[in-house]
Amino acid sequence: MGGTGRRAGLTSAASVLRIVPRSMKVENESSAEYYVWSFGNSWTTTNTFERGARLEANQGGERRSNRRDFLSYLLGGGLVAWAVSVIYPVLAYLIPPKQAGVEVTSVKVGKLSEIATDSGVIIRFGTKPVLLVRTAAGDLKAFSATCTHLDCTVQFRPDMGVIWCACHNGKFDLTGRVIAGPPPRPLDEFNVLVQGEDVLVSKKG
Amino acid sequence: MWKRIYQWIDERVHLEDVVDFLGKKYVPVHSHSVWYYFGGVSLFLFIIQVVTGILLLLYYKGTEDLAFESIHYIMSKVEFGWLIRSIHSWAANLFVLAAMIHMFSVYFTRAYRKPREITWLTGMILFLLALAFGFSGYLLPWNQLAFFATKVGTDIVRSVPVVGEPLLTFLRAGEEVTGATLSRFFGFHVAVLPGIFTVFLAIHLILVQRQGMSEPMELESAAPSTKRTMPFFPNFLLRDLLLWLIVLNVLAILAVFFPWELGEKADPFAPAFAGIKPEWYFMFMFQTLKYIPSHVLFIDGDTFGVLMFSVGGVLWMLVPFWDQRTKRGERSRFITYLGIFLVAYVILFTILGYLS
Numbered sequence: 001m002g003g004t005g006r007r008a009g010l011t012s013a014a015s016v017l018r019i020v021p022r023s024m025k026v027e028n029e030s031s032a033e034y035y036v037w038s039f040g041n042s043w044t045t046t047n048t049f050e051r052g053a054r055l056e057a058n059q060g061g062e063r064r065s066n067r068r069d070f071l072s073y074l075l076g077g078g079l080v081a082w083a084v085s086v087i088y089p090v091l092a093y094l095i096p097p098k099q100a101g102v103e104v105t106s107v108k109v110g111k112l113s114e115i116a117t118d119s120g121v122i123i124r125f126g127t128k129p130v131l132l133v134r135t136a137a138g139d140l141k142a143f144s145a146t147c148t149h150l151d152c153t154v155q156f157r158p159d160m161g162v163i164w165c166a167c168h169n170g171k172f173d174l175t176g177r178v179i180a181g182p183p184p185r186p187l188d189e190f191n192v193l194v195q196g197e198d199v200l201v202s203k204k205g
Numbered sequence: 206m207w208k209r210i211y212q213w214i215d216e217r218v219h220l221e222d223v224v225d226f227l228g229k230k231y232v233p234v235h236s237h238s239v240w241y242y243f244g245g246v247s248l249f250l251f252i253i254q255v256v257t258g259i260l261l262l263l264y265y266k267g268t269e270d271l272a273f274e275s276i277h278y279i280m281s282k283v284e285f286g287w288l289i290r291s292i293h294s295w296a297a298n299l300f301v302l303a304a305m306i307h308m309f310s311v312y313f314t315r316a317y318r319k320p321r322e323i324t325w326l327t328g329m330i331l332f333l334l335a336l337a338f339g340f341s342g343y344l345l346p347w348n349q350l351a352f353f354a355t356k357v358g359t360d361i362v363r364s365v366p367v368v369g370e371p372l373l374t375f376l377r378a379g380e381e382v383t384g385a386t387l388s389r390f391f392g393f394h395v396a397v398l399p400g401i402f403t404v405f406l407a408i409h410l411i412l413v414q415r416q417g418m419s420e421p422m423e424l425e426s427a428a429p430s431t432k433r434t435m436p437f438f439p440n441f442l443l444r445d446l447l448l449w450l451i452v453l454n455v456l457a458i459l460a461v462f463f464p465w466e467l468g469e470k471a472d473p474f475a476p477a478f479a480g481i482k483p484e485w486y487f488m489f490m491f492q493t494l495k496y497i498p499s500h501v502l503f504i505d506g507d508t509f510g511v512l513m514f515s516v517g518g519v520l521w522m523l524v525p526f527w528d529q530r531t532k533r534g535e536r537s538r539f540i541t542y543l544g545i546f547l548v549a550y551v552i553l554f555t556i557l558g559y560l561s
Contacts, residue, residue, distance in 0.1 A: 096385060150357040152353055153477050166479040168495050
Protein backbone atom coordinates (compact mmCIF):
# COMPACT_ATOMS: atom_id res chain seq x y z
CA MET A 1 0.00 0.00 0.00
CA GLY A 2 1.25 3.39 -0.92
CA GLY A 3 -1.02 5.21 1.46
CA THR A 4 1.21 5.64 4.43
CA GLY A 5 1.92 8.58 6.63
CA ARG A 6 -0.51 11.35 7.44
CA ARG A 7 -4.10 10.76 6.32
CA ALA A 8 -5.64 14.06 5.55
CA GLY A 9 -9.42 14.31 5.74
CA LEU A 10 -9.89 11.01 7.51
CA THR A 11 -10.56 10.24 11.09
CA SER A 12 -7.36 9.53 12.78
CA ALA A 13 -8.52 6.19 14.12
CA ALA A 14 -9.28 4.78 10.69
CA SER A 15 -6.42 3.04 9.09
CA VAL A 16 -6.38 3.31 5.32
CA LEU A 17 -6.17 0.06 3.44
CA ARG A 18 -6.75 1.11 -0.15
CA ILE A 19 -7.18 4.32 -2.00
CA VAL A 20 -8.84 4.12 -5.38
CA PRO A 21 -10.16 6.83 -7.67
CA ARG A 22 -13.94 7.24 -7.65
CA SER A 23 -14.09 7.51 -11.42
CA MET A 24 -11.92 5.68 -13.84
CA LYS A 25 -10.35 8.83 -15.26
CA VAL A 26 -8.73 11.29 -12.97
CA GLU A 27 -8.45 14.52 -14.89
CA ASN A 28 -7.74 16.92 -12.12
CA GLU A 29 -6.08 15.29 -9.22
CA SER A 30 -6.68 18.01 -6.73
CA SER A 31 -10.47 17.90 -7.19
CA ALA A 32 -10.97 14.20 -7.92
CA GLU A 33 -12.75 12.15 -5.33
CA TYR A 34 -11.18 9.04 -4.00
CA TYR A 35 -12.73 6.05 -2.31
CA VAL A 36 -10.88 5.14 0.79
CA TRP A 37 -11.49 1.83 2.49
CA SER A 38 -10.74 2.21 6.13
CA PHE A 39 -11.04 0.16 9.25
CA GLY A 40 -14.22 2.03 9.90
CA ASN A 41 -15.57 -0.64 7.55
CA SER A 42 -17.10 1.67 5.03
CA TRP A 43 -16.18 3.45 1.87
CA THR A 44 -15.35 7.02 2.56
CA THR A 45 -14.70 9.61 -0.07
CA THR A 46 -12.13 12.27 0.18
CA ASN A 47 -10.70 14.69 -2.26
CA THR A 48 -7.68 15.45 -0.24
CA PHE A 49 -5.00 12.94 -0.71
CA GLU A 50 -1.41 12.73 -0.12
CA ARG A 51 1.47 11.98 -2.33
CA GLY A 52 1.59 8.25 -1.93
CA ALA A 53 -2.05 7.86 -2.78
CA ARG A 54 -1.74 10.06 -5.84
CA LEU A 55 1.13 8.05 -7.15
CA GLU A 56 -0.77 4.86 -6.68
CA ALA A 57 -3.90 6.19 -8.33
CA ASN A 58 -1.98 7.40 -11.32
CA GLN A 59 0.33 4.53 -11.88
CA GLY A 60 -1.65 1.57 -10.73
CA GLY A 61 -5.19 2.79 -11.37
CA GLU A 62 -5.84 0.73 -14.46
CA ARG A 63 -4.40 -2.42 -12.99
CA ARG A 64 -6.27 -1.86 -9.77
CA SER A 65 -9.64 -1.32 -11.39
CA ASN A 66 -9.15 -4.51 -13.39
CA ARG A 67 -8.45 -6.34 -10.23
CA ARG A 68 -11.48 -4.74 -8.67
CA ASP A 69 -13.74 -5.79 -11.56
CA PHE A 70 -12.39 -9.28 -11.27
CA LEU A 71 -13.18 -9.30 -7.57
CA SER A 72 -16.69 -7.93 -8.23
CA TYR A 73 -17.37 -10.67 -10.77
CA LEU A 74 -16.03 -13.24 -8.40
CA LEU A 75 -18.19 -11.98 -5.55
CA GLY A 76 -21.26 -11.47 -7.75
CA GLY A 77 -20.87 -14.87 -9.34
CA GLY A 78 -20.38 -16.42 -5.93
CA LEU A 79 -23.55 -14.75 -4.71
CA VAL A 80 -25.56 -16.07 -7.67
CA ALA A 81 -24.12 -19.56 -7.20
CA TRP A 82 -24.97 -19.39 -3.53
CA ALA A 83 -28.56 -18.28 -4.25
CA VAL A 84 -29.02 -21.09 -6.79
CA SER A 85 -27.61 -23.65 -4.41
CA VAL A 86 -30.15 -22.54 -1.80
CA ILE A 87 -33.19 -22.07 -4.03
CA TYR A 88 -32.79 -25.09 -6.28
CA PRO A 89 -33.04 -27.74 -3.54
CA VAL A 90 -36.10 -25.97 -2.11
CA LEU A 91 -37.86 -25.87 -5.49
CA ALA A 92 -36.93 -29.47 -6.21
CA TYR A 93 -38.24 -30.47 -2.80
CA LEU A 94 -41.65 -28.94 -3.60
CA ILE A 95 -42.23 -31.35 -6.51
CA PRO A 96 -42.97 -34.80 -5.07
CA PRO A 97 -41.10 -37.85 -6.41
CA LYS A 98 -42.82 -39.90 -9.07
CA GLN A 99 -44.62 -42.86 -7.56
CA ALA A 100 -42.80 -45.99 -8.63
CA GLY A 101 -46.09 -47.83 -8.90
CA VAL A 102 -46.59 -50.89 -11.05
CA GLU A 103 -47.84 -49.93 -14.49
CA VAL A 104 -51.29 -51.42 -14.77
CA THR A 105 -52.20 -52.58 -18.26
CA SER A 106 -55.21 -54.72 -17.58
CA VAL A 107 -57.72 -55.25 -14.79
CA LYS A 108 -60.13 -58.08 -14.12
CA VAL A 109 -63.50 -56.53 -13.35
CA GLY A 110 -65.68 -59.47 -12.44
CA LYS A 111 -68.25 -61.81 -13.93
CA LEU A 112 -70.30 -60.78 -16.94
CA SER A 113 -73.48 -61.96 -15.27
CA GLU A 114 -72.89 -59.51 -12.41
CA ILE A 115 -73.01 -56.49 -14.71
CA ALA A 116 -76.56 -55.41 -15.46
CA THR A 117 -77.43 -54.15 -18.92
CA ASP A 118 -77.98 -50.42 -19.32
CA SER A 119 -75.70 -49.58 -16.40
CA GLY A 120 -72.27 -48.22 -15.69
CA VAL A 121 -69.72 -48.94 -13.00
CA ILE A 122 -66.47 -47.23 -12.05
CA ILE A 123 -63.53 -49.55 -11.62
CA ARG A 124 -60.04 -48.98 -10.28
CA PHE A 125 -57.48 -49.04 -13.03
CA GLY A 126 -54.26 -48.62 -11.07
CA THR A 127 -54.72 -45.19 -9.54
CA LYS A 128 -57.16 -44.00 -12.19
CA PRO A 129 -60.91 -44.50 -12.41
CA VAL A 130 -62.28 -46.24 -15.51
CA LEU A 131 -65.97 -46.34 -16.44
CA LEU A 132 -67.30 -49.66 -17.67
CA VAL A 133 -70.66 -49.36 -19.42
CA ARG A 134 -72.95 -52.19 -20.43
CA THR A 135 -75.32 -50.78 -22.99
CA ALA A 136 -78.99 -51.66 -23.24
CA ALA A 137 -78.05 -53.93 -26.14
CA GLY A 138 -75.59 -55.75 -23.88
CA ASP A 139 -72.36 -54.41 -25.42
CA LEU A 140 -69.47 -53.63 -23.08
CA LYS A 141 -67.58 -50.38 -23.40
CA ALA A 142 -64.89 -48.85 -21.21
CA PHE A 143 -63.58 -45.31 -21.06
CA SER A 144 -61.32 -43.29 -18.86
CA ALA A 145 -63.72 -41.91 -16.23
CA THR A 146 -61.75 -38.70 -15.94
CA CYS A 147 -63.54 -35.89 -17.71
CA THR A 148 -61.29 -34.21 -20.25
CA HIS A 149 -62.59 -30.85 -19.10
CA LEU A 150 -61.61 -30.32 -15.50
CA ASP A 151 -60.82 -33.73 -14.09
CA CYS A 152 -64.16 -34.66 -12.52
CA THR A 153 -65.24 -38.29 -12.54
CA VAL A 154 -67.93 -39.02 -15.12
CA GLN A 155 -70.84 -41.46 -14.83
CA PHE A 156 -73.22 -43.34 -17.11
CA ARG A 157 -76.74 -41.94 -17.14
CA PRO A 158 -79.16 -44.62 -18.36
CA ASP A 159 -82.01 -42.07 -18.41
CA MET A 160 -80.13 -39.90 -20.90
CA GLY A 161 -78.24 -42.71 -22.61
CA VAL A 162 -75.01 -40.75 -22.33
CA ILE A 163 -71.90 -40.50 -20.23
CA TRP A 164 -72.33 -37.44 -18.09
CA CYS A 165 -70.10 -35.23 -16.01
CA ALA A 166 -71.92 -33.68 -13.08
CA CYS A 167 -69.45 -30.85 -12.56
CA HIS A 168 -70.04 -28.85 -15.74
CA ASN A 169 -72.76 -30.78 -17.52
CA GLY A 170 -70.46 -32.28 -20.14
CA LYS A 171 -71.97 -35.14 -22.18
CA PHE A 172 -70.26 -37.89 -24.14
CA ASP A 173 -71.87 -40.52 -26.33
CA LEU A 174 -71.11 -44.22 -26.00
CA THR A 175 -68.10 -43.96 -28.28
CA GLY A 176 -66.59 -41.37 -25.96
CA ARG A 177 -67.18 -38.39 -28.25
CA VAL A 178 -68.23 -35.05 -26.80
CA ILE A 179 -71.84 -34.29 -27.66
CA ALA A 180 -72.52 -31.39 -25.31
CA GLY A 181 -70.85 -29.12 -22.81
CA PRO A 182 -67.34 -27.83 -22.34
CA PRO A 183 -65.09 -30.94 -22.62
CA PRO A 184 -62.42 -30.26 -25.25
CA ARG A 185 -61.52 -33.87 -26.13
CA PRO A 186 -63.25 -37.26 -26.27
CA LEU A 187 -62.78 -39.74 -23.42
CA ASP A 188 -59.94 -42.24 -23.91
CA GLU A 189 -61.39 -45.63 -24.74
CA PHE A 190 -60.23 -48.87 -23.14
CA ASN A 191 -60.49 -52.41 -24.50
CA VAL A 192 -62.99 -54.77 -22.95
CA LEU A 193 -62.37 -58.48 -23.29
CA VAL A 194 -64.71 -61.25 -22.20
CA GLN A 195 -62.92 -64.50 -21.42
CA GLY A 196 -65.53 -67.08 -20.60
CA GLU A 197 -67.39 -65.39 -17.75
CA ASP A 198 -64.61 -62.97 -16.78
CA VAL A 199 -64.62 -59.36 -17.94
CA LEU A 200 -61.20 -57.79 -18.46
CA VAL A 201 -60.45 -54.15 -19.16
CA SER A 202 -57.13 -53.22 -20.73
CA LYS A 203 -55.36 -50.22 -22.18
CA LYS A 204 -55.64 -49.66 -25.91
CA GLY A 205 -52.56 -50.00 -28.05
CA MET B 206 -52.09 -0.80 40.86
CA TRP B 207 -52.82 -0.29 37.14
CA LYS B 208 -51.27 3.11 37.35
CA ARG B 209 -48.07 1.67 38.76
CA ILE B 210 -47.89 -0.97 36.04
CA TYR B 211 -48.49 1.70 33.43
CA GLN B 212 -45.79 3.88 34.93
CA TRP B 213 -43.37 0.97 35.07
CA ILE B 214 -43.86 0.30 31.35
CA ASP B 215 -43.98 3.98 30.46
CA GLU B 216 -40.63 4.63 32.10
CA ARG B 217 -39.07 2.01 29.86
CA VAL B 218 -40.82 2.31 26.50
CA HIS B 219 -42.36 5.81 26.62
CA LEU B 220 -46.02 5.10 26.04
CA GLU B 221 -46.93 8.78 25.96
CA ASP B 222 -46.23 8.91 22.20
CA VAL B 223 -48.80 6.21 21.56
CA VAL B 224 -51.36 7.71 23.92
CA ASP B 225 -50.79 11.12 22.40
CA PHE B 226 -51.23 9.69 18.91
CA LEU B 227 -54.46 7.89 19.79
CA GLY B 228 -55.83 10.98 21.48
CA LYS B 229 -55.30 13.05 18.35
CA LYS B 230 -56.78 10.54 15.95
CA TYR B 231 -60.11 11.52 14.42
CA VAL B 232 -62.46 9.70 12.11
CA PRO B 233 -64.38 11.78 9.54
CA VAL B 234 -68.14 11.68 9.97
CA HIS B 235 -70.25 11.83 6.80
CA SER B 236 -72.92 9.94 4.91
CA HIS B 237 -70.51 7.16 3.89
CA SER B 238 -68.97 6.65 7.34
CA VAL B 239 -70.70 3.30 7.72
CA TRP B 240 -68.22 1.71 5.29
CA TYR B 241 -65.38 2.40 7.70
CA TYR B 242 -66.64 -0.42 9.89
CA PHE B 243 -66.18 -3.26 7.41
CA GLY B 244 -62.41 -3.29 7.69
CA GLY B 245 -62.77 -3.73 11.43
CA VAL B 246 -65.39 -6.45 10.98
CA SER B 247 -63.04 -8.30 8.61
CA LEU B 248 -60.29 -8.03 11.20
CA PHE B 249 -62.57 -9.36 13.90
CA LEU B 250 -63.63 -12.32 11.77
CA PHE B 251 -59.99 -13.05 11.04
CA ILE B 252 -59.27 -13.12 14.77
CA ILE B 253 -62.21 -15.52 15.20
CA GLN B 254 -60.66 -17.72 12.50
CA VAL B 255 -57.31 -17.78 14.25
CA VAL B 256 -58.86 -18.71 17.58
CA THR B 257 -61.30 -21.36 16.30
CA GLY B 258 -58.65 -22.64 13.91
CA ILE B 259 -56.23 -23.26 16.76
CA LEU B 260 -59.00 -25.00 18.70
CA LEU B 261 -59.76 -27.27 15.73
CA LEU B 262 -56.06 -28.07 15.40
CA LEU B 263 -56.15 -29.72 18.79
CA TYR B 264 -58.20 -32.61 17.35
CA TYR B 265 -57.94 -32.43 13.57
CA LYS B 266 -55.72 -34.92 11.76
CA GLY B 267 -54.64 -33.97 8.26
CA THR B 268 -54.36 -37.39 6.61
CA GLU B 269 -56.46 -39.23 4.05
CA ASP B 270 -57.49 -41.93 6.55
CA LEU B 271 -58.26 -39.68 9.47
CA ALA B 272 -59.26 -36.22 8.25
CA PHE B 273 -62.95 -36.95 7.72
CA GLU B 274 -63.11 -39.13 10.83
CA SER B 275 -61.42 -36.54 13.02
CA ILE B 276 -63.91 -33.85 12.02
CA HIS B 277 -66.71 -36.30 12.62
CA TYR B 278 -65.19 -36.89 16.03
CA ILE B 279 -64.94 -33.15 16.72
CA MET B 280 -68.58 -32.67 15.75
CA SER B 281 -70.04 -35.63 17.58
CA LYS B 282 -67.80 -36.36 20.59
CA VAL B 283 -65.84 -33.30 21.61
CA GLU B 284 -67.78 -30.93 23.89
CA PHE B 285 -68.92 -27.96 21.79
CA GLY B 286 -66.87 -29.31 18.89
CA TRP B 287 -69.88 -28.85 16.60
CA LEU B 288 -70.01 -25.21 17.64
CA ILE B 289 -66.33 -24.49 17.07
CA ARG B 290 -66.31 -26.19 13.68
CA SER B 291 -69.52 -24.53 12.59
CA ILE B 292 -68.28 -21.12 13.66
CA HIS B 293 -65.02 -21.68 11.80
CA SER B 294 -66.91 -22.49 8.60
CA TRP B 295 -69.41 -19.68 8.94
CA ALA B 296 -66.82 -17.09 9.97
CA ALA B 297 -64.71 -18.08 6.95
CA ASN B 298 -67.60 -17.21 4.66
CA LEU B 299 -68.54 -14.02 6.48
CA PHE B 300 -64.89 -13.02 6.49
CA VAL B 301 -64.70 -13.20 2.71
CA LEU B 302 -68.03 -11.35 2.48
CA ALA B 303 -66.92 -8.59 4.86
CA ALA B 304 -63.60 -8.26 3.05
CA MET B 305 -65.46 -8.04 -0.26
CA ILE B 306 -67.75 -5.29 1.02
CA HIS B 307 -64.72 -3.52 2.46
CA MET B 308 -62.91 -3.77 -0.89
CA PHE B 309 -65.82 -2.50 -2.97
CA SER B 310 -66.56 0.35 -0.57
CA VAL B 311 -62.93 1.45 -0.76
CA TYR B 312 -63.17 1.19 -4.53
CA PHE B 313 -66.38 3.21 -4.88
CA THR B 314 -65.23 5.94 -2.49
CA ARG B 315 -61.84 6.02 -4.30
CA ALA B 316 -60.08 5.62 -0.97
CA TYR B 317 -57.31 3.86 -2.90
CA ARG B 318 -56.12 7.16 -4.35
CA LYS B 319 -52.90 8.82 -3.32
CA PRO B 320 -51.53 8.49 -0.64
CA ARG B 321 -53.18 5.11 0.08
CA GLU B 322 -52.03 3.03 -2.88
CA ILE B 323 -49.95 0.73 -0.69
CA THR B 324 -52.88 0.18 1.65
CA TRP B 325 -55.01 -0.85 -1.34
CA LEU B 326 -52.31 -3.18 -2.66
CA THR B 327 -51.75 -4.88 0.69
CA GLY B 328 -55.53 -5.12 1.07
CA MET B 329 -55.78 -6.87 -2.29
CA ILE B 330 -53.00 -9.27 -1.32
CA LEU B 331 -54.84 -9.98 1.93
CA PHE B 332 -58.01 -10.63 -0.06
CA LEU B 333 -56.25 -13.09 -2.37
CA LEU B 334 -54.75 -14.78 0.69
CA ALA B 335 -58.24 -14.99 2.20
CA LEU B 336 -59.41 -16.78 -0.96
CA ALA B 337 -56.43 -19.13 -0.69
CA PHE B 338 -57.37 -19.76 2.94
CA GLY B 339 -60.90 -20.60 1.82
CA PHE B 340 -59.79 -22.86 -1.00
CA SER B 341 -57.26 -24.81 1.08
CA GLY B 342 -59.61 -25.06 4.05
CA TYR B 343 -62.44 -26.40 1.88
CA LEU B 344 -60.52 -29.62 1.24
CA LEU B 345 -59.59 -30.34 4.85
CA PRO B 346 -62.83 -32.20 5.82
CA TRP B 347 -61.99 -34.60 2.96
CA ASN B 348 -65.58 -35.07 1.85
CA GLN B 349 -66.92 -35.74 -1.65
CA LEU B 350 -67.86 -32.13 -2.29
CA ALA B 351 -64.44 -30.86 -1.24
CA PHE B 352 -62.65 -33.59 -3.15
CA PHE B 353 -64.23 -32.77 -6.50
CA ALA B 354 -64.21 -29.02 -5.94
CA THR B 355 -60.48 -29.30 -5.32
CA LYS B 356 -59.99 -31.52 -8.37
CA VAL B 357 -61.72 -28.94 -10.55
CA GLY B 358 -60.15 -25.94 -8.84
CA THR B 359 -56.61 -27.26 -9.13
CA ASP B 360 -57.17 -28.57 -12.65
CA ILE B 361 -57.88 -25.01 -13.77
CA VAL B 362 -54.24 -24.26 -12.92
CA ARG B 363 -53.28 -26.61 -15.76
CA SER B 364 -54.50 -23.98 -18.23
CA VAL B 365 -51.90 -21.47 -17.06
CA PRO B 366 -49.42 -21.19 -19.95
CA VAL B 367 -45.93 -22.70 -19.53
CA VAL B 368 -45.85 -23.25 -15.75
CA GLY B 369 -49.32 -24.86 -15.55
CA GLU B 370 -48.20 -28.48 -15.25
CA PRO B 371 -45.43 -27.98 -12.65
CA LEU B 372 -47.74 -25.70 -10.69
CA LEU B 373 -50.45 -28.37 -10.72
CA THR B 374 -48.00 -31.00 -9.49
CA PHE B 375 -46.85 -28.62 -6.80
CA LEU B 376 -50.39 -27.90 -5.61
CA ARG B 377 -51.61 -31.50 -5.74
CA ALA B 378 -48.35 -33.03 -4.60
CA GLY B 379 -48.63 -35.34 -7.60
CA GLU B 380 -50.78 -35.76 -10.66
CA GLU B 381 -54.00 -36.52 -8.81
CA VAL B 382 -55.79 -35.14 -5.77
CA THR B 383 -54.78 -37.62 -3.07
CA GLY B 384 -53.92 -37.76 0.61
CA ALA B 385 -50.67 -36.03 -0.31
CA THR B 386 -52.71 -33.06 -1.55
CA LEU B 387 -54.57 -33.01 1.74
CA SER B 388 -51.31 -32.87 3.75
CA ARG B 389 -50.06 -30.10 1.56
CA PHE B 390 -53.24 -28.04 1.79
CA PHE B 391 -53.25 -28.56 5.53
CA GLY B 392 -49.72 -27.14 5.67
CA PHE B 393 -50.68 -24.16 3.52
CA HIS B 394 -53.79 -23.53 5.58
CA VAL B 395 -52.28 -23.61 9.06
CA ALA B 396 -48.68 -22.49 8.51
CA VAL B 397 -47.80 -20.88 5.20
CA LEU B 398 -50.85 -18.68 4.70
CA PRO B 399 -51.17 -17.45 8.30
CA GLY B 400 -47.49 -16.44 8.26
CA ILE B 401 -47.75 -14.44 5.05
CA PHE B 402 -51.15 -13.04 6.02
CA THR B 403 -49.86 -11.70 9.33
CA VAL B 404 -47.06 -9.77 7.64
CA PHE B 405 -49.39 -8.07 5.16
CA LEU B 406 -52.04 -7.47 7.79
CA ALA B 407 -49.48 -5.71 9.97
CA ILE B 408 -48.43 -3.43 7.08
CA HIS B 409 -52.09 -2.78 6.21
CA LEU B 410 -53.04 -1.85 9.77
CA ILE B 411 -49.96 0.27 10.43
CA LEU B 412 -50.70 2.23 7.25
CA VAL B 413 -54.32 2.75 8.28
CA GLN B 414 -53.17 4.03 11.67
CA ARG B 415 -50.47 6.28 10.25
CA GLN B 416 -52.55 7.80 7.47
CA GLY B 417 -55.94 7.80 9.16
CA MET B 418 -59.26 7.16 7.43
CA SER B 419 -59.67 8.42 3.90
CA GLU B 420 -62.15 11.23 3.38
CA PRO B 421 -64.55 11.09 0.46
CA MET B 422 -63.30 13.23 -2.42
CA GLU B 423 -66.15 15.69 -2.31
CA LEU B 424 -65.39 16.45 1.35
CA GLU B 425 -61.73 17.13 0.72
CA SER B 426 -62.34 20.57 -0.68
CA ALA B 427 -64.95 21.49 1.94
CA ALA B 428 -64.07 24.11 4.54
CA PRO B 429 -62.58 22.58 7.69
CA SER B 430 -65.26 24.21 9.85
CA THR B 431 -68.02 22.30 8.04
CA LYS B 432 -66.36 18.91 8.51
CA ARG B 433 -67.55 16.73 11.29
CA THR B 434 -65.26 14.25 13.00
CA MET B 435 -65.36 11.76 15.82
CA PRO B 436 -62.45 10.87 18.12
CA PHE B 437 -61.08 7.44 17.25
CA PHE B 438 -60.52 6.75 20.92
CA PRO B 439 -62.89 6.00 22.50
CA ASN B 440 -65.89 6.95 20.32
CA PHE B 441 -65.08 5.07 17.12
CA LEU B 442 -63.40 2.17 18.87
CA LEU B 443 -66.43 1.59 21.08
CA ARG B 444 -68.73 1.58 18.05
CA ASP B 445 -66.35 -0.89 16.45
CA LEU B 446 -66.47 -3.14 19.50
CA LEU B 447 -70.26 -2.98 19.67
CA LEU B 448 -70.46 -4.08 16.05
CA TRP B 449 -68.01 -6.91 16.76
CA LEU B 450 -70.32 -8.09 19.50
CA ILE B 451 -73.23 -8.08 17.06
CA VAL B 452 -71.18 -10.03 14.51
CA LEU B 453 -70.28 -12.58 17.16
CA ASN B 454 -73.96 -13.00 17.96
CA VAL B 455 -74.86 -13.41 14.31
CA LEU B 456 -72.14 -16.06 14.03
CA ALA B 457 -73.46 -17.92 17.03
CA ILE B 458 -77.00 -17.87 15.64
CA LEU B 459 -75.84 -19.13 12.24
CA ALA B 460 -73.65 -21.83 13.78
CA VAL B 461 -76.41 -23.08 16.07
CA PHE B 462 -79.36 -22.94 13.69
CA PHE B 463 -77.56 -23.68 10.44
CA PRO B 464 -74.76 -26.06 11.42
CA TRP B 465 -72.23 -26.77 8.72
CA GLU B 466 -72.68 -30.20 7.18
CA LEU B 467 -69.92 -32.72 6.84
CA GLY B 468 -71.31 -34.76 3.94
CA GLU B 469 -69.84 -38.05 2.78
CA LYS B 470 -66.23 -39.07 2.91
CA ALA B 471 -64.27 -38.51 -0.30
CA ASP B 472 -64.00 -41.53 -2.59
CA PRO B 473 -61.69 -41.12 -5.58
CA PHE B 474 -63.55 -43.95 -7.35
CA ALA B 475 -67.05 -42.58 -7.09
CA PRO B 476 -68.51 -40.42 -9.84
CA ALA B 477 -68.94 -36.73 -9.19
CA PHE B 478 -72.51 -36.02 -8.17
CA ALA B 479 -74.70 -33.24 -9.42
CA GLY B 480 -74.31 -30.16 -7.28
CA ILE B 481 -70.54 -30.19 -7.08
CA LYS B 482 -69.87 -26.58 -6.46
CA PRO B 483 -67.12 -24.44 -5.10
CA GLU B 484 -67.51 -21.99 -2.24
CA TRP B 485 -69.88 -19.18 -3.21
CA TYR B 486 -67.07 -16.68 -3.67
CA PHE B 487 -65.60 -18.76 -6.47
CA MET B 488 -69.00 -19.43 -8.00
CA PHE B 489 -69.06 -16.56 -10.51
CA MET B 490 -65.75 -17.69 -11.99
CA PHE B 491 -66.83 -21.33 -12.04
CA GLN B 492 -70.08 -20.36 -13.74
CA THR B 493 -68.27 -18.24 -16.31
CA LEU B 494 -66.08 -21.22 -17.22
CA LYS B 495 -69.25 -23.20 -17.87
CA TYR B 496 -70.37 -20.72 -20.50
CA ILE B 497 -67.05 -20.38 -22.29
CA PRO B 498 -67.00 -22.74 -25.30
CA SER B 499 -64.24 -25.36 -25.42
CA HIS B 500 -62.26 -23.25 -27.87
CA VAL B 501 -62.09 -19.48 -28.13
CA LEU B 502 -60.29 -18.36 -31.29
CA PHE B 503 -57.21 -20.56 -31.26
CA ILE B 504 -56.88 -21.15 -27.53
CA ASP B 505 -58.44 -23.59 -25.12
CA GLY B 506 -61.64 -22.23 -23.53
CA ASP B 507 -60.43 -22.63 -19.94
CA THR B 508 -57.08 -21.05 -20.71
CA PHE B 509 -59.01 -18.14 -22.17
CA GLY B 510 -61.16 -17.88 -19.03
CA VAL B 511 -58.19 -18.07 -16.69
CA LEU B 512 -56.36 -15.45 -18.73
CA MET B 513 -59.34 -13.13 -18.67
CA PHE B 514 -59.74 -13.41 -14.90
CA SER B 515 -56.00 -12.99 -14.32
CA VAL B 516 -55.77 -9.89 -16.49
CA GLY B 517 -58.95 -8.51 -14.90
CA GLY B 518 -57.61 -9.20 -11.41
CA VAL B 519 -54.29 -7.49 -12.11
CA LEU B 520 -56.04 -4.43 -13.57
CA TRP B 521 -58.32 -4.29 -10.54
CA MET B 522 -55.31 -4.47 -8.23
CA LEU B 523 -53.55 -1.68 -10.08
CA VAL B 524 -56.53 0.70 -10.23
CA PRO B 525 -54.80 3.42 -8.13
CA PHE B 526 -52.11 3.61 -10.80
CA TRP B 527 -54.16 3.78 -13.99
CA ASP B 528 -57.14 5.75 -12.74
CA GLN B 529 -55.97 9.13 -14.07
CA ARG B 530 -59.13 11.09 -13.43
CA THR B 531 -59.18 10.42 -9.72
CA LYS B 532 -55.48 11.31 -9.64
CA ARG B 533 -56.40 14.72 -10.97
CA GLY B 534 -59.11 15.03 -8.35
CA GLU B 535 -61.98 14.66 -10.82
CA ARG B 536 -64.93 12.36 -10.47
CA SER B 537 -64.57 9.41 -12.86
CA ARG B 538 -67.85 7.97 -14.12
CA PHE B 539 -65.97 5.12 -15.75
CA ILE B 540 -64.68 3.90 -12.38
CA THR B 541 -68.20 3.97 -10.94
CA TYR B 542 -69.74 2.14 -13.90
CA LEU B 543 -66.95 -0.42 -13.96
CA GLY B 544 -67.53 -1.10 -10.27
CA ILE B 545 -71.28 -1.40 -10.71
CA PHE B 546 -70.77 -3.72 -13.69
CA LEU B 547 -68.45 -5.95 -11.69
CA VAL B 548 -70.75 -6.13 -8.67
CA ALA B 549 -73.69 -6.93 -10.97
CA TYR B 550 -71.64 -9.53 -12.84
CA VAL B 551 -70.52 -11.29 -9.66
CA ILE B 552 -74.05 -11.30 -8.22
CA LEU B 553 -75.70 -12.44 -11.47
CA PHE B 554 -73.25 -15.26 -12.14
CA THR B 555 -73.34 -16.39 -8.52
CA ILE B 556 -77.13 -16.66 -8.69
CA LEU B 557 -76.94 -18.45 -12.06
CA GLY B 558 -74.44 -20.84 -10.53
CA TYR B 559 -76.83 -21.77 -7.76
CA LEU B 560 -79.84 -22.05 -10.04
CA SER B 561 -78.22 -24.39 -12.57
